[in-house]
Amino acid sequence: MTRYDLYGLGNALVDTEYHVTDAVLASLGIEKGMMTLIDDQRLQTLDAFLQDHAELKKQASGGSAANTLIAAANFGAQVFYSCKVANDALGQFYHQDLVASGVATNLHEISSEGQTGRCLVMVTDDAERTMNTYLGITGDLGPHEVDQSALAHSRMVYIEGYLASSETARQAAIQAHQLARAAQIPIAFTFSDPAMVTYFRDAVAEMIGPGVDLLFCNEQEAMTWTQTDSPEAAFDRLGHTAQTWVCTQGAQGATVFDGTSRHTIAGRSVPAVDTNGAGDMFAGAFLFGRQQGWSFPEAARFAVYAASHLVTQFGPRLPLADHRWLLEEYARARSI
Numbered sequence: 001m002t003r004y005d006l007y008g009l010g011n012a013l014v015d016t017e018y019h020v021t022d023a024v025l026a027s028l029g030i031e032k033g034m035m036t037l038i039d040d041q042r043l044q045t046l047d048a049f050l051q052d053h054a055e056l057k058k059q060a061s062g063g064s065a066a067n068t069l070i071a072a073a074n075f076g077a078q079v080f081y082s083c084k085v086a087n088d089a090l091g092q093f094y095h096q097d098l099v100a101s102g103v104a105t106n107l108h109e110i111s112s113e114g115q116t117g118r119c120l121v122m123v124t125d126d127a128e129r130t131m132n133t134y135l136g137i138t139g140d141l142g143p144h145e146v147d148q149s150a151l152a153h154s155r156m157v158y159i160e161g162y163l164a165s166s167e168t169a170r171q172a173a174i175q176a177h178q179l180a181r182a183a184q185i186p187i188a189f190t191f192s193d194p195a196m197v198t199y200f201r202d203a204v205a206e207m208i209g210p211g212v213d214l215l216f217c218n219e220q221e222a223m224t225w226t227q228t229d230s231p232e233a234a235f236d237r238l239g240h241t242a243q244t245w246v247c248t249q250g251a252q253g254a255t256v257f258d259g260t261s262r263h264t265i266a267g268r269s270v271p272a273v274d275t276n277g278a279g280d281m282f283a284g285a286f287l288f289g290r291q292q293g294w295s296f297p298e299a300a301r302f303a304v305y306a307a308s309h310l311v312t313q314f315g316p317r318l319p320l321a322d323h324r325w326l327l328e329e330y331a332r333a334r335s336i
């Protein structure tokens with residue numbers, strides 16, 4: 001049995017990314033900067049409108065945890081991803097794209113009738129991303145999709161907060177959490193989006209249970225979760241949720257807590273065009289660094305470096321070849 005550095009559980013969504021104006025968002029009644037769940041009818045309406053009134057930039061396999069695992073895999077980690085797609089054209093595209101990205105999966109065993117999930121990603125001129133998500137069959141992800149053998153042969157389990165929006169997916173996350181705890185495998189969890197801690201707080205709390213080993217969040221998520229009005233106050237309370245944590249702060253960098261000390265990591269000034277996937281890339285680079293034995297500050301510095309490179313282009317992922325190049329560039333920069 002192959003051993004994995006990371007076992008991930010999350011949604012499988014085909015991302016379609018458009019460049020839009022604030023006026024387009026306003027005309028569609030879409031809340032900027034947030035993830036909103038939509039039904040099939042709304043998906044068709046938005047898709048038709050965006051094809052006529054926005055610039056299509058990219059389509060790729062996605063999902064919060066998927067993007068993180070793809071990044072970690074292409075930096076050099078061994079990863080496995082459990083998710084759910086339909087036996088349709090988009091599902092086949094997703095499966096092939098995932099495997100081509102170096103991610104092991106059991107999708108070939110669990111494709112079902114239905115529609116593969118999609119996410120319409122709308123990026124405005126200020127690089128802010130707004131997402132409207134149609135879960136499709138990924139909303140039915142459940143305990144059956146948890147690959148217990150792959151999980152048991154992994155060094156860490158990574159669970160995305162987006163699973164809180166589905167009853168069956170939440171149960172899958174809880175099962176993965178329990179299996180990892182029983183096997184003494186560390187658990188990492190990401191809030192994924194402010195909408196999850198705002199509108200699905202109780203469900204997120206169920207998934208986190210008595211706590212996790214490593215938490216990923218941004219400032220807004222941290223403050224909403226801890227019910228505080230400043231990042232500093234939130235930092236003082238995140239320890240009630242996780243033994244260690246990472247809080248991304250956009251262009252300002254990040255703050256990390258390694259279980260003993262808190263560290264501030266400076267950001268990098270870059271011409272950002274699209275922040276979609278920046279947090280996922282940060283998590284993938286950070287987790288890769290930790291699997292290499294790097295300290296929290298060193299892993300976070302590399303994660304800031306990788307995320308700052310990602311936001312200079314459209315799309316939630318880098319070209320696969322760029323990961324090794326980026327790792328080499330970072331090593332050279334650190335040696336100077």
